[in-house]
Amino acid sequence: MTNPNEDMLxxxxxxxxxxxxAPSDDLMARVLTDAEDVQPGNLLGAAQRPSLWSRMSDAIGxxxxxxxxxxxxxxxxxxxxxxxxxxxxxxxxxxxxxxxxNLFSTDLAFDAGELIDG
Amino acid sequence: xxxxxxxxxxxxxxxxxxNGDGQAAKVLTQRLLxxxxxxxxxxxxxxxxxxxVAQDAMMRLWKIAPDWRQGEAQISTWLYxxxxxxxxxxxxxxxxxxxxxxxxxxxxGSPSVTAQMQTKDRLTALSDALAxxxxxxxxxxxxxxxxxxxxxxxxxIMDISVRSVESLTARGKRALADIMAGRKAELGYDDxxxx
Numbered sequence: 001m002t003n004p005n006e007d008m009l010x011x012x013x014x015x016x017x018x019x020x021x022a023p024s025d026d027l028m029a030r031v032l033t034d035a036e037d038v039q040p041g042n043l044l045g046a047a048q049r050p051s052l053w054s055r056m057s058d059a060i061g062x063x064x065x066x067x068x069x070x071x072x073x074x075x076x077x078x079x080x081x082x083x084x085x086x087x088x089x090x091x092x093x094x095x096x097x098x099x100x101x102n103l104f105s106t107d108l109a110f111d112a113g114e115l116i117d118g
Numbered sequence: 119x120x121x122x123x124x125x126x127x128x129x130x131x132x133x134x135x136x137n138g139d140g141q142a143a144k145v146l147t148q149r150l151l152x153x154x155x156x157x158x159x160x161x162x163x164x165x166x167x168x169x170x171v172a173q174d175a176m177m178r179l180w181k182i183a184p185d186w187r188q189g190e191a192q193i194s195t196w197l198y199x200x201x202x203x204x205x206x207x208x209x210x211x212x213x214x215x216x217x218x219x220x221x222x223x224x225x226x227g228s229p230s231v232t233a234q235m236q237t238k239d240r241l242t243a244l245s246d247a248l249a250x251x252x253x254x255x256x257x258x259x260x261x262x263x264x265x266x267x268x269x270x271x272x273x274x275i276m277d278i279s280v281r282s283v284e285s286l287t288a289r290g291k292r293a294l295a296d297i298m299a300g301r302k303a304e305l306g307y308d309d310x311x312x313x
Binding site: 008019021 | 152160181299302
């Protein structure tokens with residue numbers, strides 16, 4: 001038993017099966033970009049994804065800031081070991097003869113901040 | 119330049135992709151995207167929606183690549199299922215009465231353009247009618263009659279028995295014919311099918 005409505009449907013099915021669109025260049029590009037974005041172990045992706053160290057150094061302003069911080073740390077240690085006379089006088093006037101060493105002294109942190117901003 | 123992946127099965131390419139080979143993604147996309155886009159287009163009858171579904175389906179493939187268990191399922195079977203599910207999700211949203219965006223048509227009355235517009239109207243009507251079917255029926259009908267797949271493969275894709283596929287496609291097709299019967303004249307079938 002043939003249903004005329006099903007005949008119409010079969011005709012439309014045939015027209016639908018004939019629809020074979022080719023992916024546009026834009027769609028191909030979108031799909032490949034997705035593939036690259038989520039690809040595990042991709043050497044290119046690894047190069048694009050910075051290491052923990054470089055992300056940390058970027059967070060504080062890159063190599064100039066890192067070298068500034070390193071210099072500040074060395075200077076802070078040196079101040080601790082051999083405090084200049086002014087520092088000794090200053091700290092002594094506030095807290096007696098005890099010397100408080102702060103490796104992250106505000107002046108040096110300010111210098112590093114200038115480098116970050118720059 | 120010779121294709122280093124010529125003849126390699128899709129599964130091998132997916133493993134290569136998961137291991138960081140960028141070329142494998144390109145070859146897989148060239149192989150799979152046309153069929154994925156075709157399936158979505160035939161169900162949805164709308165280019166923009168079909169492209170979105172195709173991109174989404176391929177994204178799911180990239181994401182599952184590291185966990186792909188070889189030999190368990192074929193990529194083509196898996197993609198048919200993903201696209202069918204994504205499309206029925208979209209069809210479900212249409213039931214609220216949201217009409218499809220119509221792609222601008224050229225204002226040319228030539229017979230070929232008129233025929234193209236009629237085909238487009240018929241495919242849109244088919245898609246809207248599929249949206250009114252229960253989802254499993256819509257999936258079975260589309261895999262059988264739009265993709266032309268044999269029932270055992272549809273059973274695998276839908277993870278049901280072949281008998282269930284037969285039942286779903288038969289009921290689905292009847293229901294679809296009834297839904298579309300009211301649009302016969304509008305779709306240009308009056309002369310072909312006199313009542």
